[in-house]
Amino acid sequence: MTASGRVKGWCPGAWRPMASGDGLIVRVRPRFGTLSRSQVLIICDASRRWGSGTIDLTNRGNVQLRGVHEQDWRSLLTALIEADLIDSSPEAEARPPVLVAPDWQPDDDNYIAAQMLSERLGELPALPAKVGFAVDAGPVRLLTDAPADFRIERAMTGSLMVRADGRELGTPVESVGTAVNTALRLARWFGESAGEGARRMKRRRDPLPDWLPEAVRPVLSQPSFPLGKHPLGLVYGLRFGQVSADALRKAVLPENVRGVRVTPWRRLLIEGAHPEPLDGLLTDEGDPGLTTDACPGKPFCEQATVPTRELAQQLAGEIKGRLHVSGCPKGCARQRPADTCIVGEGGRYGVIFQGRADETPEVAGLTESQLRSYFGVE
Ligand code: SF4
Incomplete structure (x- = not known):
């Protein structure tokens, strides 16, 4: 198989990477949401050697390497298979994912x-x-x-x-x-x-089969994994779900680190970590990078017509409620409505309130400076 069979918009895997503005996106699905220390080091080294040097965490608890050149994809794939990070066949990778509670x-x-x-x-x-x-x-x-x-x-x-x-x-x-x-x-x-x-x-709205009676209620939900101490180690945040390979490598270098558990919430649990701040990893629950949604945008995605993340970081503290900044109407970073959604179209910004990136903007055609003025942010 070659990487040439890629399709735009394809949910990327390692065997079927997706093209983006900065190269291929290669996705690793950690088994049990867990990476051993040596696997993390291999991912970091692979990201620096064959990718852009940044690593993404997805909302399904997967790890993505970005910026992989077409000619390096096969070497990366071999390294990931040897490290037991991906399945050795595309058929196995295509099977449904199993997300497991990270604790x-x-x-x-x-x-x-x-x-x-x-x-x-x-x-x-x-x-x-x-x-x-x-x-x-x-x-x-x-x-x-x-x-x-x-x-x-x-x-x-x-x-x-x-x-x-x-x-x-x-x-x-x-x-x-x-x-x-x-x-x-x-x-x-x-x-x-x-x-x-x-x-x-x-x-699906149709009735479930008779052998699956809807009879019991699940326990209460607590959809958070607070930053800081955890019985298994320390939980750190990733700004916009992204971390540099250098920062992650440094975080797992101490020998008492056993491994890393990935989560769907832009948070990593470093097992056995010392309680200390780590460069490039968030320890403040109030950091807007944990709650604001922004896709990589221009120039990292070829469908983006505007930059996103720096703008999102600047606007986040100034705009009330949930903010989503999307490089195009596809809205990869957030599929649900946001209080304010800023979306790129034709190199300009549009604004949607209480909506999704694929809805019609209520305000459209703004340059970046016009957008800043609109929200009173200079
Ligand atoms: S939403 Fe962002 S990441 Fe997704 S295709 Fe559009 S520009 Fe690219």
């Missing part, structure tokens, strides 16, 4: 379920792109807002349960094995009955 412990229900599920993904028929599983069976739910279609969770009654995304209630199950069987059965049912209809579970 899993060896041999707890989350770990066992994620392992069993991962081993059986090959049983599934082809499913629509982006469809995946979440294993989130701790005493509170962490992954409620993370994208996933078939969820293994903890019920209020204490038992495990399986819930179709978008439904309030789910089905109680007796054991981890039954939870995995049921989640796979649900995925199979979804694939076989999807037809030309909704391609994500939460958009």
Whole structure:
């Protein structure tokens, strides 16, 4: 296979990278959301050697290398396979992702379920792109807002349960094995009955099958992973979900670091880290880079017609509510509405209030300085 089969807008993987303004985007899907210390060092070295020297964390808890030259893609792929960071076949990489709550412990229900599920993904028929599983069976739910279609969770009654995304209630199950069987059965049912209809579970409005009664409520949701001390190490933030390879390398160099757990919330849990600030990693919950959404923009994406992140950083403290700055109407950084959405079109900025990047701007055709004046920011 060559990298030439890429398609614009394709959800990038390592085997099927996506072209961007600064080269290829190569995505690594860490197993159990975890990277060993040596794997992190290999990713950092690969990013510096074959990429732009920056590493992205996606809202699905994946790691992306940017700026990879076409001619270097094969060398990068080989290095990632040798480090056991990606599957050795494109077919295996195409299987649905399994997102697991990042505070899993060896041999707890989350770990066992994620392992069993991962081993059986090959049983599934082809499913629509982006469809995946979440294993989130701790005493509170962490992954409620993370994208996933078939969820293994903890019920209020204490038992495990399986819930179709978008439904309030789910089905109680007796054991981890039954939870995995049921989640796979649900995925199979979804694939076989999807037809030309909704391609994500939460958009399905038809009744669920009889064997999946909506009977129990999941435990409460706590969709946050505070920066700072954690029983497993320290949680750091990534501004706009991005970190330089140099900063990440430095963060894991101490030998007491065991590895890194990635999260869908622009946060990394460095296992065994010393409690100290690290250059390039955020420790302040109030940093706008944690809550403002901005895609890479110009010149890093070839579909962008305007720069985004520097502007977002400057405007974030000045604009009330959730801010999204998007290089084009595709809105990669945020699919849901924001209080203020600034979108690039034809080299100018438009503004949408309470909306998404693909909606019609209420104010359009602004230069960057006009935009700053509009918001009273000089
Ligand atoms: S939203 Fe941003 S990253 Fe996505 S295609 Fe448009 S410019 Fe590129």
